[in-house]
Amino acid sequence: xxxxxxxxxxxxxxxxxxxxxDSWFEQTxxxxxxxxxxxxxxxxxxxxxxxxxxEELELLVCSEGPGSFTGLRIGMSTIKGLAFxxxxxxxxxxxxxxxxxxxxxxxxxVVPVLDARKKRFFSAVYDRGKQVSPARDLxxxxxxxxxxxxxxxxxxxxxxxxxxxxxxxxxxxxxxxxSGRARQLLTLGLSRFQKEGxxxxxxxxxxxxxxxxxxxLYGEKR
Numbered sequence: 001x002x003x004x005x006x007x008x009x010x011x012x013x014x015x016x017x018x019x020x021x022d023s024w025f026e027q028t029x030x031x032x033x034x035x036x037x038x039x040x041x042x043x044x045x046x047x048x049x050x051x052x053x054x055e056e057l058e059l060l061v062c063s064e065g066p067g068s069f070t071g072l073r074i075g076m077s078t079i080k081g082l083a084f085x086x087x088x089x090x091x092x093x094x095x096x097x098x099x100x101x102x103x104x105x106x107x108x109x110v111v112p113v114l115d116a117r118k119k120r121f122f123s124a125v126y127d128r129g130k131q132v133s134p135a136r137d138l139x140x141x142x143x144x145x146x147x148x149x150x151x152x153x154x155x156x157x158x159x160x161x162x163x164x165x166x167x168x169x170x171x172x173x174x175x176x177x178x179s180g181r182a183r184q185l186l187t188l189g190l191s192r193f194q195k196e197g198x199x200x201x202x203x204x205x206x207x208x209x210x211x212x213x214x215x216x217l218y219g220e221k222r
Contacts, residue, residue, distance in 0.1 A: 006186035009075030010067025015180030028180030061189030064092035065206030089198030104129035108152030
């Protein structure tokens with residue numbers, strides 16, 4: 001497959017990547033959770049930059065989660081709608097997987113971080129490209145408990161700056177944490193598609209806890 005679009009709406013930062021044969025077109029908008037207002041226009045803009053018609057797309061990719069409940073729904077519903085309308089497959093990637101991609105060289109723990117509100121984070125732990133702790137909903141103390149045996153830790157992802165770098169020695173905060181990662185998302189999404197094939201129509205986002213709306217309606221479940 002040579003023409004692929006990937007959309008990352010898992011956080012307040014929206015990132016898109018379009019691969020047209022051997023060329024890449026990317027755009028990142030760091031303007032809060034306005035994805036419903038900007039996503040389709042950004043997709044159209046990327047296609048225009050690439051001089052590509054949407055009918056030429058062969059695969060669509062989005063974030064599976066965890067992340068912003070609203071952001072994930074917008075991203076996945078848009079990709080699934082386009083895939084259905086164009087008659088092409090779609091794939092998805094766990095958010096922390098593509099946020100950690102490209103840091104295999106780091107001699108310690110790589111920890112992607114997304115703000116989960118209420119002083120909690122969606123996070124996971126990777127070591128030389130291998131996941132050693134799955135994506136979970138954690139407090140800062142719980143994250144540091146997971147990496148207590150590592151002398152060096154790299155925090156990355158759009159909200160890594162929220163981590164207290166004075167918590168202990170050996171902490172590195174990724175200065176490019178808020179850079180777009182849609183290219184990594186696209187690459188991993190293509191790899192998953194090649195291994196597993198297209199996702200089923202009823203495939204949904206990965207939610208690690210209830211949304212505020214669900215809590216208001218049904219109460220908090222532990």
